[in-house]
Amino acid sequence: MKSDPLSAAFAALADPTRRAMLTRLCEGEATVNEIAAPFDLSLPAISKHLKVLEGAGLISRGRAAQFRPCRLEPGPLKDVADWVERYRRFWDESLDRLDSYLKEIQHKEKSDDA
């Protein structure tokens, strides 16, 4: 099933191993073996995860035939950030409401103590 680029990015990020791989690539380019090292996974499983990340445009692969190092490509992450940012006012409002509620309780407790 062909999905739109934003859906492909979200789907690729819906896995803790793939998110950990991206975190590793924050340090710079890495070969498949370097990326695989911290995981208790077979190389085919690692390769499959990298293909999903590459398909979503979240990583690119170098051309050096033997190593083909992977590199983080931040474009789709920016698209995800831009999309989710539209909802910021909702969680800000939730935190404001929680804050007001806590202040109200503290105020009430002080009044009760007095």
Add this chain to the structure above:
Amino acid sequence: MKSDPLSAAFAALADPTRRAMLTRLCEGEATVNEIAAPFDLSLPAISKHLKVLEGAGLISRGRAAQFRPCRLEPGPLKDVADWVERYRRFWDESLDRLDSYLKEIQHKEKSDDA
């Protein structure tokens, strides 16, 4: 397969219909019929999408037996925003590099014209 909360949020967002449903809920609570209206989908298909959103904690359902209105729950969206925000420096750097490159070209063109 039971997934971690962040993976469940990403997976739920990996679908344009579900993202459009969340956008609709920005305007306020809505019944299943109201949410379904703009989509050319069967009610069971709509219900399935809502269950995925509910499972990821992105919406909650009211208790009023007949209508059970859906409401946006911003918590998992904040978690997604917090996760992706860690990568901001990468896309900022990409844009900076593009900006420098464009300035360089403009500068070169001006020199050529002179």
